[in-house]
Amino acid sequence: MDARALKEGVHPGRLDADALQDGFSDLHAPLTDHEALVAADRCYFCHDAPCITACPTAIDIPLFIRQIATGTPEAAAKTILTQNIMGGMCARVCPTETLCEEACVREAAEGEPVQIGRLQRYATDELMSQNVHPFSRAASTGKRIAVVGAGPAGLSCAHRLAMHGHDVVVYDARPKAGGLNEYGIAAYKTTDDFAAREVDWLLKIGGIAIENGKALGPDLTLDGLRSEFDAVFLGMGLGGVNELTAPGADKDGVLDAVDFIAELRQSSDLSSLPVGRDVVVIGGGMTAVDAAVQSKLLGALNVTIVYRRGRDRMNASVWEQDLAAAKGVRIISNASPVAVHGNGSVREIEFEFTDDDLKPTGETFRLAADQVFKAIGQTLEGDGLPALDGRKIAVTGAGRTSVHGVWAGGDCAAGGEDLTVTAVAEGRDAAEDIHASLMGGSNG
Known part of the structure; x- marks a missing residue:
């Protein structure tokens, strides 16, 4: 963290070790063997499965779920990894709720899709735990x-x-x-x-x-x-990171969300990371949600995401927005930053409400902020x-x-x-x- 960020209201160790460990534990616990079989049994194994079309890597989802159902998760993993060699990570971070699971026939019929992402993780984790690699190199081409x-x-x-x-x-x-x-x-x-x-x-x-x-x-x-x-x-x-053009954006405490997330990811001691009491995140994508939720999990008292368009235009999925709300993050939409206030360090950030065409309405408001994270896109x-x-x-x-x-x-x-x-x-x-x-x- 930039040394400039260490000021009144921004300090490390807001929560004890147990609270930090609980907050940053696995978002979705892995399926047990029994849970995986039960989840796999819900698949209809569709012939022209819409979930395959919805997957950017075109994994044969019905096939790998059938392989789990028949007790061969290693074969399921190879089916996944043949199309997506990083299937383990994608099982954890893909917005499956807007991709394969949204297209699932069970979702359309019952509002409850097959747990494709968690089943994918189950299979790939099983194979990786065996410390083997399912693919081999062809003869050298010399290229x-x-x-x-x-x-x-x-x-x-x-x-x-x-x-x-x-x-x-x-x-x-x-x-x-x-x-x-x-x-x-x-x-x-x-x-x-x-x-x-x-x-x-x-x-x-x-x-x-x-x-x-x-x-x-x-x-x-x-x-x-x-x-x-x-x-x-x-x-x-x-x-690169897009710059915030509002006057005062160069004040201490106005930071890049991507740098904050990177530092947190590389930290061996979360209690050493400074976080503000009043945190404002500007942006509407996954980076904004990740920065906001993790600020809250580090012990920030008030965390607000402010996005210039409506919530239906946010790049973060509805599921991610709901996750943020469940962690205590407030989301304000249709508002753009117009000024950052403070004497050297940020104290408040001023916004103006906008209409659906981003035209200013003339109505402004201020949020207390001792830490502001910019999540407004990268270059x-x-x-x-x-x-x-x-x-x-x-x-x-x-x-x-x-x-x-x-x-x-x-x-x-x-x-x-x-x-x-x-x-x-x-x-x-x-x-x-x-x-x-x-x-x-x-x-x-």
Whole structure:
């Protein structure tokens, strides 16, 4: 945490160790063997299952649930991991309530879907607990591919390329691999160091080397990578954070939500993390909810999310919004920040109500705040990038960019939703296209 944030009202150790452990425990306890069988028994095993279509990685959900029902969770895990090599993490963090489970026939008929996410976790956890890797490498092709970014897109791409017999070097700016899974997701969604354990398990395929502390721009150039490798995949996510433009936004105590979440995720002692008494989070996505809920779990007295549009326009799902409310977080919609007040440090933040078209209504209000977290979107960083589509890398087909021999996927690329599961799918599909191109199937 920035030293500037340590001021009156912001301090560590608001809650005792037991309260912190309880608050940051696993959000959803894993299913027992019996619970998994009962949950699997609810599946209709639909022929044209809508849940498959709703899954960005197109996992054969009825098949893996049938495999659980017949007592072969390891086979179920392989069915999952064939499509989504990070199926363990996705089972924990995917908004299944708006994807596969929303499409479930049981949801439509009864309002209670099959617990697809928890069943997926049950299967993948069972396989990973055996410390085996279900896939093996093909014979070496002699081709070398550079992957920039060790997040979901980059690791998914690297794993699929390694399976095809290519050698892969993954570069990442952070000290640890994992990207968003390691640094950007609420701690209560991925406990017991699961993100790092999943990376270690994924690397058992072989043929993948990771070099940390190297970012595109300061340490690497795209031209240099193209000259050294047979192909390049860009999956570095969005490293920058949009700025808050309201007057006073540079005051002490106005911080980036992504940095707060990253510090919390890497902390070995939650009681050492300073948090405010009155916390305001600006934004309406998953980052905003994660920052707000975790502030509350650290002991903040009043936590408020303020979003400029209506609640129905929030990127955070209704389930996530309800989770925040259940933890004591207040959500105010249709309000935009107009000024940050305080003498050097933030004391209040002023908002103005807006209509559905974001036009100001003239009605303002103030919230007490000794800590403000900005969760208003991230931006692409890097020098010498391929052509952009808006503020992201333009791609066609399975991630092809404007530069020959360079592919992109995940949050840094234009197109799909900024979800872990979408990034995994894009990395996987780009790897298949890279393989086809390198082996003479098409021109990259």
